Amino acid sequence: MKIFTSAQIRSIENAVIEKEGVTSIELVERAASAITWEIMSRWRPSRPMMVFAGPGNNGADALAVARMLADEGYTVTVLLFNVTDRGLSDACRHYRDELTNVPGVSFTEITNDFNPPVITRDAIVIDGLFGSGLKEPLKGGFKSLVDYINSSNATIVSIDMPSGMFGEWNEATLSRDVVHATLTLAIEFPRLSFFIQDNAEFLGEWKVLDIKLASNESRGEQSPYYLLEKKDVKRILRQRPEFCSKADFGSMLLVAGCYGMIGASQMAALGALRSGIGRLTVHGPRCGFIPMQTSVPEAMFHADQHDIVITDISPKHEYDVVALGPGIGTHDYTVRAVENFINMSTNPLVIDADGLNCIAQRPNLLEHVPPMSVITPHAGEFDRLFGPHTSHESRLKTAVEKSAYYSIIILLKGRYTSVVRPDGKIYFIGSGCQALATPGSGDVLTGIVGSFIAQGYTPDLAAAIGAYIHGMAGTLAAENDGTFGVLATDVARNISKAIRDILN
Ligand SMILES: NC(=O)C1=CN([C@@H]2O[C@H](COP(=O)(O)OP(=O)(O)OC[C@H]3O[C@@H](n4cnc5c(N)ncnc54)[C@H](O)[C@@H]3O)[C@@H](O)[C@H]2O)[C@@H](O)CC1
Numbered sequence: 001m002k003i004f005t006s007a008q009i010r011s012i013e014n015a016v017i018e019k020e021g022v023t024s025i026e027l028v029e030r031a032a033s034a035i036t037w038e039i040m041s042r043w044r045p046s047r048p049m050m051v052f053a054g055p056g057n058n059g060a061d062a063l064a065v066a067r068m069l070a071d072e073g074y075t076v077t078v079l080l081f082n083v084t085d086r087g088l089s090d091a092c093r094h095y096r097d098e099l100t101n102v103p104g105v106s107f108t109e110i111t112n113d114f115n116p117p118v119i120t121r122d123a124i125v126i127d128g129l130f131g132s133g134l135k136e137p138l139k140g141g142f143k144s145l146v147d148y149i150n151s152s153n154a155t156i157v158s159i160d161m162p163s164g165m166f167g168e169w170n171e172a173t174l175s176r177d178v179v180h181a182t183l184t185l186a187i188e189f190p191r192l193s194f195f196i197q198d199n200a201e202f203l204g205e206w207k208v209l210d211i212k213l214a215s216n217e218s219r220g221e222q223s224p225y226y227l228l229e230k231k232d233v234k235r236i237l238r239q240r241p242e243f244c245s246k247a248d249f250g251s252m253l254l255v256a257g258c259y260g261m262i263g264a265s266q267m268a269a270l271g272a273l274r275s276g277i278g279r280l281t282v283h284g285p286r287c288g289f290i291p292m293q294t295s296v297p298e299a300m301f302h303a304d305q306h307d308i309v310i311t312d313i314s315p316k317h318e319y320d321v322v323a324l325g326p327g328i329g330t331h332d333y334t335v336r337a338v339e340n341f342i343n344m345s346t347n348p349l350v351i352d353a354d355g356l357n358c359i360a361q362r363p364n365l366l367e368h369v370p371p372m373s374v375i376t377p378h379a380g381e382f383d384r385l386f387g388p389h390t391s392h393e394s395r396l397k398t399a400v401e402k403s404a405y406y407s408i409i410i411l412l413k414g415r416y417t418s419v420v421r422p423d424g425k426i427y428f429i430g431s432g433c434q435a436l437a438t439p440g441s442g443d444v445l446t447g448i449v450g451s452f453i454a455q456g457y458t459p460d461l462a463a464a465i466g467a468y469i470h471g472m473a474g475t476l477a478a479e480n481d482g483t484f485g486v487l488a489t490d491v492a493r494n495i496s497k498a499i500r501d502i503l504n
Pocket residue numbers: 009010013027028031054055056057058059060061084086087089129130131132133134135136137138139142159160161187188213
């Protein structure tokens with residue numbers, strides 16, 4: 001699914017109005033009925049509704065919802081803020097005129113100062129102050145109003161977006177002067193902001209409501225941002241031919257483990273094997289030999305000359321891909337081995353965890369990472385590589401810049417994992433859940449991504465489908481065990497099930 005900017009959504013909306021002869025009032029009506037249904041399915045008419053409407057079409061949506069809720073027997077108090085020089089939008093004026101004599105609605109239009117009404121704890125606040133037409137961070141009276149709403153402890157439903165939040169790029173608004181919604185009901189499209197962790201506290205739960213807006217128009221519109229869905233992964237994944245052998249599914253060298261972290265080699269190896277690798281060799285220190293051969297006998301083991309750390313990475317054979325990093329530590333010998341290996345590599349690599357921490361000790365080394373390699377940092381590893389960041393949004397922007405500069409794919413892990421390509425495209429992956437926040441989970445992901453590259457998927461797609469399948473495997477594991485106690489081995493065990501579900 002493409003993720004559009006607010007400007008693109010406006011132009012899609014205008015195109016629908018012009019080409020299909022739909023009026024903006026009809027669109028508001030569609031949006032408002034979808035919102036009203038959603039509210040009615042969650043809260044009974046005994047809950048008082050308190051509607052805050054702004055001067056644009058976000059306000060029009062709110063006024064139309066107020067009328068519909070009143071028709072359904074809810075008690076509705078409406079405050080319309082008509083305080084800007086520009087006055088009301090056409091649709092807002094239309095719904096204002098319609099509301100003035102609806103029974104069950106207490107309506108006030110504010111054109112100047114006002115005394116804030118008491119918001120009781122059982123009230124449902126409907127926030128229709130501003131949506132995609134917000135031009136600058138809120139200030140003055142609107143800022144105080146938003147503060148007042150936030151301090152009410154009531155349930156807050158934001159229409160389209162929490163008022164004060166932009167559809168994209170919110171650094172200037174971070175955590176200040178934005179409605180903190182309990183539920184955000186987005187109209188037709190999710191926004192880029194929804195996938196960035198900084199904004200989670202504004203959005204609360206969010207849901208996209210379908211108002212049949214222009215699938216034709218939106219299909220033609222280009223966007224660098226995508227939400228990867230199950231159907232996309234199904235389209236990318238190739239069914240295995242009936243006549244096949246393991247030689248058809250690639251070979252991978254996994255460079256992983258040190259004394260005390262051989263578990264990382266196991267997790268990554270399981271990730272690779274459960275996602276279909278044809279042949280897997282693990283290179284690790286000698287102390288890893290017995291544990292690896294007993295716990296993952298399907299993998300071959302190639303022992304380093306050193307007992308407890310990796311000191312030399314010189315593959316004896318050709319591999320389709322080398323994945324490097326889980327549990328290797330950052331001993332001087334290992335940093336040097338990583339440096340030598342990267343300097344002589346020409347094919348795309350997968351680099352994770354301590355592999356990245358080793359690179360962070362030799363900053364120029366990134367210049368020598370082969371193009372189209374995949375690096376898979378979490379926020380901490382990312383900052384060690386590229387410097388500290390104060391927000392997830394700024395981290396994402398740096399990822400776009402660094403991905404282009406180094407021609408590498410950056411898979412930035414999080415609630416919505418972002419796979420950033422050198423051409424600026426970002427795939428967001430939301431298939432995971434809290435269960436994945438467990439030790440070894442990232443190692444499993446490294447194994448999966450490496451395995452898909454070895455099987456012939458391009459590194460960007462291997463990273464994207466790998467992250468999706470990893471997330472889904474974690475979610476499937478949580479269906480059995482809840483979100484607290486899922487182990488990385490449980491995630492690995494569910495990979496094959498996730499792939500089967502996707503292909504069915
Ligand atoms: N996307 C769509 O196709 C549809 C959108 N609809 C609604 O329309 C909304 C967008 O409507 P609009 O474009 O009218 O925009 P908004 O209603 O978000 O806001 C525009 C108004 O707010 C004022 N404003 C902007 N920034 C301000 C600030 N910082 N301080 C004070 N005033 C400020 C503007 O001058 C203008 O009057 C969406 O969020 C959604 O709720 C729906 O009505 C129907 C379909």
